Amino acid sequence: MCLRFHLPHISEAAMNALAATNRNFRHAARILGLDPKLEKSLLIPFREIKVECTIPKDDGTLASYVGFRVQHDNARGPMKGGIRYHPEVDPDEVNALAQLMTWKTAVADIPYGGAKGGIGCNPRDLSISELERLTRVFTQKIHDLIGIHRDVPAPDMGTNAQTMAWILDEYSKFHGHSPAVVTGKPIDLGGSLGREAATGLGVVFATEALLAENGKSISDMTFALQGFGNVGSWAAKFIHERGGKVVAVSDITGALKNPNGIDIPALLKYKDDNGTLKDFKGGDSMDPNDLLVCECDVLIPCALGGVLNKENAADVKAKFIIEAANHPTDPDADEILSRKGVLILPDIYANSGGVTVSYFEWVQNIQGFMWDEEKVNFELSRYMRRAFHEIKAMCKIHDCNLRMGAFTLGVNRVARATLLRGWEA
Numbered sequence: 001m002c003l004r005f006h007l008p009h010i011s012e013a014a015m016n017a018l019a020a021t022n023r024n025f026r027h028a029a030r031i032l033g034l035d036p037k038l039e040k041s042l043l044i045p046f047r048e049i050k051v052e053c054t055i056p057k058d059d060g061t062l063a064s065y066v067g068f069r070v071q072h073d074n075a076r077g078p079m080k081g082g083i084r085y086h087p088e089v090d091p092d093e094v095n096a097l098a099q100l101m102t103w104k105t106a107v108a109d110i111p112y113g114g115a116k117g118g119i120g121c122n123p124r125d126l127s128i129s130e131l132e133r134l135t136r137v138f139t140q141k142i143h144d145l146i147g148i149h150r151d152v153p154a155p156d157m158g159t160n161a162q163t164m165a166w167i168l169d170e171y172s173k174f175h176g177h178s179p180a181v182v183t184g185k186p187i188d189l190g191g192s193l194g195r196e197a198a199t200g201l202g203v204v205f206a207t208e209a210l211l212a213e214n215g216k217s218i219s220d221m222t223f224a225l226q227g228f229g230n231v232g233s234w235a236a237k238f239i240h241e242r243g244g245k246v247v248a249v250s251d252i253t254g255a256l257k258n259p260n261g262i263d264i265p266a267l268l269k270y271k272d273d274n275g276t277l278k279d280f281k282g283g284d285s286m287d288p289n290d291l292l293v294c295e296c297d298v299l300i301p302c303a304l305g306g307v308l309n310k311e312n313a314a315d316v317k318a319k320f321i322i323e324a325a326n327h328p329t330d331p332d333a334d335e336i337l338s339r340k341g342v343l344i345l346p347d348i349y350a351n352s353g354g355v356t357v358s359y360f361e362w363v364q365n366i367q368g369f370m371w372d373e374e375k376v377n378f379e380l381s382r383y384m385r386r387a388f389h390e391i392k393a394m395c396k397i398h399d400c401n402l403r404m405g406a407f408t409l410g411v412n413r414v415a416r417a418t419l420l421r422g423w424e425a
């Protein structure tokens with residue numbers, strides 16, 4: 001079996017994550033009846049940082065990259081959010097992702113605001129030492145603007161625990177040893193047990209809550225996952241362990257399907273050994289564009305934003321969509337899918353397990369005390385269940401769908417904190 005090399009098509013409109021995020025926020029603000037001045041102030045980011053990062057490459061030539069950190073809001077606490085390394089990182093997208101973090105931390109009810117960062121680069125084309133130099137230069141440019149009680153980065157697409165270790169080390173040269181300045185770092189440097197798996201595990205807790213409410217369980221369902229990195233691979237593992245049948249998966253190199261269920265432990269081992277799904281023998285290759293519209297009960301996008309759009313939404317077969325990726329569904333797709341009766345669990349809730357365990361990591365660092373993994377996972381399941389019921393309560397009060405239930409829950413909490421703090425100079 002050989003995997004094909006087509007990438008899923010993403011329309012230009014679908015790419016504009018900022019317009020879509022602003023639209024969802026405004027809709028929630030209207031439902032809540034927010035004062036238009038407060039609405040405007042919540043929309044404008046607290047601070048947008050754009051820095052040039054030039055590094056010597058291994059061959060001695062120079063390469064320049066643009067790095068971003070958008071700090072959206074800090075009414076409820078230090079700003080929090082990942083750093084993404086991806087060729088398509090752009091200011092609008094980082095802005096949208098930072099705003100989503102503000103609503104996400106509020107939905108999870110953890111004492112943070114929202115931020116997001118990124119560098120426009122392809123990490124697959126950089127050696128480990130080039131990645132290290134790039135991360136250190138970026139940290140040198142932003143070290144004065146992040147901090148334990150100011151803005152706390154974490155991993156996102158294209159970054160990992162090692163990236164956080166370099167940020168921690170570079171930051172500590174300026175400010176002294178500061179493990180709590182980043183989360184998602186290696187355990188040996190004060191990382192939390194369970195953080196690496198947390199987003200995928202949170203996705204599965206969220207899926208269980210939604211399915212239970214609809215009289216179903218993971219073991220009754222078939223699943224398709226787009227993306228098999230941190231989030232997708234852990235989500236697939238936990239789904240498989242609960243008896244769910246994963247019938248299609250993809251990564252940047254291609255997609256495979258097996259209607260009898262893919263052997264997930266074998267695929268995880270294959271990916272560990274080879275770094276990719278390419279040439280795995282336990283299924284048939286499929287066009288990656290078809291993954292999103294394949295026969296399955298539950299579709300879990302775990303890669304890029306904007307992948308569900310007006311070009312493919314009508315063809316989606318899944319009855320449930322769990323947004324493990326950030327902003328995978330654009331507003332056109334939202335409307336089409338909702339008309340089809342597809343239930344969508346929105347990103348600001350579905351993938352909040354990662355930032356929730358980041359919060360536990362930060363708390364452990366500040367307390368200088370380490371929790372065991374059982375406690376981390378127990379607390380994570382408690383936070384995920386609580387948020388699900390609070391979202392459902394908002395859906396009932398405002399007669400709205402799950403996305404607006406989550407947005408109204410998050411926006412209302414941030415608005416209340418902002419009003420309580422006041423504006424007087």
Ligand SMILES: NC(=O)C1=CN([C@@H]2O[C@H](COP(=O)(O)OP(=O)(O)OC[C@H]3O[C@@H](n4cnc5c(N)ncnc54)[C@H](O)[C@@H]3O)[C@@H](O)[C@H]2O)C=CC1
Pocket residue numbers: 007008155156157158159199226227228229230231232250251252253288302303304305324325326351352354355
């Ligand atoms: N890592 C975390 O804790 C969190 C991540 N997320 C979101 O989850 C998504 C995935 O993040 P990670 O798993 O951390 O990233 P990652 O870098 O570990 O993995 C990304 C995966 O997506 C695949 N991919 C990239 N482009 C693709 C394409 N065009 N088609 C199919 N697959 C493609 C890659 O091959 C890889 O398997 C992102 O949207 C991220 O913002 C959300 C919350 C927390």
Ligand SMILES: O=C(O)CCC(=O)C(=O)O
Pocket residue numbers: 080081082083104152153154155156183184326351352354355356358
């Ligand atoms: O763990 C964190 O602080 C942030 C994770 C993140 O970037 C996200 O939830 O999108």
